[in-house]
Amino acid sequence: MLGLPTGIQACLFDLDGVLTDTAAVHAAAWKEMFDEFLRDYATQHGIAFQAFDARAEYDAYVDGKPRANGVRDFLTARGITLPDGTPDDPPSAMTVNGLGNRKNQAVQRRIRTEGVHVFEGSRRYLQAAEKAGLRRAVVSSSANTREVLDVTGLAQYVEQIVDGVTIRTDGLKGKPAPDTFLAAAKGFGLEPSQAAVYEDALAGVSAGRSGRFGQVIGVDRVGQAAELKSHGADVVVRDLAELLEN
Numbered sequence: 001m002l003g004l005p006t007g008i009q010a011c012l013f014d015l016d017g018v019l020t021d022t023a024a025v026h027a028a029a030w031k032e033m034f035d036e037f038l039r040d041y042a043t044q045h046g047i048a049f050q051a052f053d054a055r056a057e058y059d060a061y062v063d064g065k066p067r068a069n070g071v072r073d074f075l076t077a078r079g080i081t082l083p084d085g086t087p088d089d090p091p092s093a094m095t096v097n098g099l100g101n102r103k104n105q106a107v108q109r110r111i112r113t114e115g116v117h118v119f120e121g122s123r124r125y126l127q128a129a130e131k132a133g134l135r136r137a138v139v140s141s142s143a144n145t146r147e148v149l150d151v152t153g154l155a156q157y158v159e160q161i162v163d164g165v166t167i168r169t170d171g172l173k174g175k176p177a178p179d180t181f182l183a184a185a186k187g188f189g190l191e192p193s194q195a196a197v198y199e200d201a202l203a204g205v206s207a208g209r210s211g212r213f214g215q216v217i218g219v220d221r222v223g224q225a226a227e228l229k230s231h232g233a234d235v236v237v238r239d240l241a242e243l244l245e246n
């Protein structure tokens with residue numbers, strides 16, 4: 001049923017790139033912020049400007065992770081160290097949190113002006129999961145999760161949210177650690193083996209694999225099926241509608 005092995009009682013959905021087409025919106029906002037930062041950094045240090053690669057560097061260092069971890073992991077890969085600062089740093093601050101807040105301004109502006117596209121196959125899958133009596137949670141690193149679920153009308157299908165805000169308030173480790181998915185399974189009173197994880201990010205499928213979930217479904221929106229498999233996806237689909245067929 002719904003492409004799931006028997007015994008699965010809950011669906012734990014990532015948001016950006018799985019339910020909504022917001023992975024691309026995040027990637028564009030990251031590029032806007034990092035390119036501005038990297039241009040200034042290159043001028044100050046007398047080095048050549050090398051733009052942020054919104055595909056390869058986004059997928060490897062940023063996608064699926066909590067905001068500050070994405071900033072830190074990308075800068076580390078480029079050999080750049082900045083002080084962490086604090087979450088309330090202004091967007092102009094040259095800190096990990098400052099850059100994260102600058103990116104958040106960009107992503108919120110884009111969400112407001114461009115709107116959010118819902119993958120129709122995902123909406124249908126959520127409805128089918130509800131009809132089948134499966135529990136439904138959204139497990140996302142994004143602190144903008146509630147807003148996106150509200151503006152898209154998807155909130156009505158979701159029973160539990162573990163997001164970027166929960167990570168901060170409950171002191172959870174973000175993806176690729178399995179903690180956010182484990183918290184969602186626990187919230188339903190279920191074992192990880194009784195829950196399926198739906199993820200488009202490499203960090204997310206790694207989290208599903210290390211948490212020993214009953215099924216890890218990789219959702220390939222950008223042609224990275226092989227990487228999703230090698231990071232731990234049991235199956236890879238291009239759209240959740242494919243799972244409705246079996």
Ligand SMILES: O=P(O)(O)OC[C@H]1O[C@@H](O)[C@H](O)[C@@H](O)[C@@H]1O
Pocket residue numbers: 015016023026027062063064065066067070104107140141142143144145164201
């Ligand atoms: O900056 P936010 O909205 O809290 O989101 C953090 C991360 O959330 C993830 O869901 C996205 O895949 C990342 O691209 C994003 O950076």
